[in-house]
Every structure is written in C-alpha cells, then in structure tokens.
Amino acid sequence: MRIFDFDNSYARDLPGTYVAWKPAQVPQPRLLFLNRPLAEELGLDADALDGPDGAALFAGNRVPEGAEPLAQVYAGHQFGGFSPQLGDGRALLLGEIIDRTGRRRDIAFKGSGRTPFSRGGDGKAAVGPMLREVLIGEGMHALGIPTTRALAVAATGEPVHREQVLPGAVLTRVAASHLRVGTFQFFASRGDIDTLRQLADYAIARHDPELAGVPDRYRALLHAVGQRQARLIAQWMNVGFIHGVMNTDNMTLSGETIDYGPCAFMEAYDPRAVFSSIDHGGRYAYANQPLVARWNLARLAETLIMLMADIDDEAQLKQAVEQVTEIIDAFPGWYAAALLEGQRAKLGLQSATADDDKGDRELADDWLALLQTHKVDFTLAWRRLADAAQGNEAPLRALFADAQAPSVWLARWHARCAADDAVAASEGSAASAQRAPAASAQDGHEAARRAQRMRAVNPLVIPRNHRVEEALAAASNDDDLGPFERLLEALRRPWDDGPSQTPFAEPAPAEVTACYRTFCGT
Secondary structure, three states, X not given: OOOOOOOOHHHHHOOOOEEEOOOOOOXXXXXXXXXXXXXXXXXXXXXXXXXXXXXXXXXXXXXXXXOOOEEEXXXXXXXXXEEOOOOOOOEEEEEEEEOOOOOEEEEEEEOEOOOOOOOOOOOEOEHHHHHHHHHHHHXXXXXXXXXXXEEEXXXXXXXXXXOOEEEEEEEEEEEOOOOEHHHHHHHHHOOOHHHHHHHHHHHHHHHOHHHOOOOOHHXXXXXXXXXXXXXXXXXXXXXXXXXXXXXXXXXXXXXXXXXXXXXXXXXEOOOOOOOEOOOOOOOOOHHHXXXXXXXXXXXXXXHHHHHHOOOOOHHHHHHHHXXXXXXXXHHHHHHHHHHHHHHHHHHOOOOOOHHHHXXXXXXXXXXXXXXXXXXXXXXXXXXXXXXXXXXXXXXXXXXXXOOOOOHHHHHHHHHHHHHHHHHHHHXXXXXXXXXXXXXXXXXXXXXXXXXXXXXXXXXXXXXXXXXXXXXXXXXXHHOOOHHHHHHHXXXXXXXXXXXXXXXXXXXXXXXXXXXXXXXXXX
C-alpha cells in the first residue's frame, strides 16, 4: 500500500545539489513515537504507520514507495568561520508531499547513517537527542512558533558511540523545506551562478510564488526572508528560547526553526544566557540572536548579489550592494516592530499609536530589567502578570525576594492599561464610551478580558530544561517512555492551567540551572 503520495520537486528540479543515497539498514527497528496529529495534518493513515511496518519504514529499513532519498549539499558559517562544504552528514530527504491544506512539506530522516557528507561521522543519532527534537518542536508548535516537526522516532536496536554508548534512533522530520542560507553559500562560493540561479528560482516558486518572474525577484526574495526571520526571532525572544547554534546552515529561507540540538529555554531572565556546551564565547547568547540573524541575512545577501548584478560591472554591482544593504539595515526595525507587537500582547495591550511606541518599549524594557535584577523566572513572571491584571498581584510578587520590588513598575503598567481601556471605549459604542452608571462592573469585565487575552499569549508550560532531561534520561537509560509522554502532553497545552500542568510549570532549582549545559547530539 502506498503510504506517502510523494511529489519530489527538489530531486526533479535541482540536479547537482544533492547525492542520491539510501538509509542504512538497522537490526531491530521499533517505533518509539508517532505524531498522530501531524500525520492527520499531512493526510497520512496513522494506523497504517503505527506498528512493525511503520517501525521498519521510519528506521530506514523500508524505503516508502515514491521516495527518492537524497543527501543535500550545503556550506555554512559555523560560529563565524566558513566551512565550504557541510551537507547532510546524517540526514536524508525522502521526498515531498502536499498536505491537506495544499502546502508542500519535506519528509526527511535524521540519523539514518553515513552519507558522502558525513565528514568522518557515523551518521547515526541517539534516542535522547531525537526525542528532544520531538519535545522542543511540538512545544514550539503549540506556542505558535514556525518550526520543523517530528513525525516519528524509531529505535534502531544498535548502539551509538558518543561520550558513552547510547541506544540509536532515527527521527523523521517534516519541514516547509530544508533550504538554508548555507545551501546558497555552497554554490556561490564556487562561482556556480547557473545552479545558484536555479536554486533561487526554486526557493521563490516554493516559498514566495508571487515573486516568480518579477525582474527584481532576488532582491525581493532577500526582503521576504528577512521579514520572516525578523518575526521568527521576535517570537523566540518573547518565550525565552535560545537556539544555541545559529550557524548559516541552520537558518531556513522558509522562516521555520530548525535543528533542536543545543537549544534551551531561559528560566531566570538573563540576556547573556548561554547553555550550549560549544558556545564558549557566547556568540549565540539569548540577547545576540537578533544580531546574528541579521548577520546571517547579510551572508544570504552576498550570494544573491551574484544574481542581481554582473559583478564585473562596477555600476551594477554598486547598485546591487546598495539594494541589499537597504534590506539588511531594515532588519533591526522589522525585528523591533515584531518584538513590540508580541510584547504588547503579553502586556495585555490592544490599542496603540505610533506615539505610544517609545513609552511601550520603555515599559517592556523596564519590566525585563526588573526581572533581570531580581533573577525572576521569565515565563512565570509574564504568566503571573495576567493575575495582576485582575487585581491579584500576590502570585507575581511572590516571585520576587522583595515583594515590593515591582510596585513602581506595576503602577505604570496599570496606568497604561487604563489608557488602553479608554481608547478601546472611545472606539466602541457610545453607550460603552459613557461607562456609567456601572463603571466598576465594566472595569471588572475589562480586567477579566485583559487577563484572558494575556493567558492566551503567556504560556504556563514551556519545555523546562530539567523536565526535558528527566524524560530523555528515562527513555535512554530505562527504556521508559512514560515521563516523555506525560511531558509531551503538557507541552501541547502550554496555555492551560490545572493540577496536571503544575509539575511542568515550575522552574528548576537555581543551582541546577546554573550548571545546565546542552549538547549538539552528534
């Protein structure tokens, strides 16, 4: 029976950008995880995939009908240094399908064995890092952040040798595409203009079809990618997410988050937070993420200039450089606008004019400075602010060692909320604008609605690092998927209150967070 209805445009349209390859055979495939909601979204028969046949497929022992497995080639700046050839060292693109909404989606393996781009690695993956991709990816998806997602994880029954011997696994990843800045860098660095143009036109057809055939389409592609990345990084920042390895081979043209290796969620607010064991200089610290995204965008711009101008024509080249520089210089403004939009929602504000921007930015910045000074948990502080919107400040104040510390800021915020309500009232009906005689009741309704809006954008549950590690340790060391499954269920309901969510909402002890480190899993 045909499981996937593949339509493999990458293999068909971009010869020379990959090597056809087969996944390695494994001794004992066993399905650890199947993402039934995602399978439904993709139009797949989850029941047909949930069993021994599915395990064989997702472990790589049976290549599904219609697949054309291939290893993509790309380059990349890794921690600022350029590597001219990286590529899929342990990944394979099986092909593409069209989901129920008409979107084209990649289906790819990770951990399926050596490829021509393995660079001396074994091409394998371990159970823990692959289940980590499930937890973080599904958590990000539930938070509304564009992300690749895990369709399945299959154990292989063979050991993987890292610092210790670990059980092996293969992840099946779904993505809008696997086109990276590094993909463009590979061909640009070799002066292969023909393939670079084919790649850019393919990216436009796939992600920005309205630009197809437009004379300045490559400039417009850079503009579109920049805006997508600005929105994405703003979303990361507003939930305290630290990617950990923002190399150019991990920046997608689609604007999806990709590669959940040494990533983590911040607990006590600290702009300098770094958890990656390999980020010794803090290049990819939390506060640096928008700066790095702009830097990566500049690297994409360098490749697209080669399509925008004859580089031997000084006038053309000068004009192209000016055009891409304008986009790169616009990035901080796009990011700041997206960040403020998210912060206003988190603060419970609905109405704003350009005149409010400076004051609202200062209000948000001072809130974050308050959290940093008092080492307050980022996620819970935002969540408890919703309680304060209804007049119950005690849960928020309890997060501070000095319960009076937020008083001055809270007075400013309440005043801004009152002004927000006044604007909303003036834009409403004449009856609501008069706000009499039941003003206090009306005020109570407004406060309750504000709190409700805030709880819909300020999560209670995120992938807490210590909970993730507990779940992965149980799965890897004891073959116990119970903690993983319970955590996954909680992460899929990040906005919900209730006793079942409480264990997953609390931060780790400070001493645990202080020494917490993440690893790339390779």
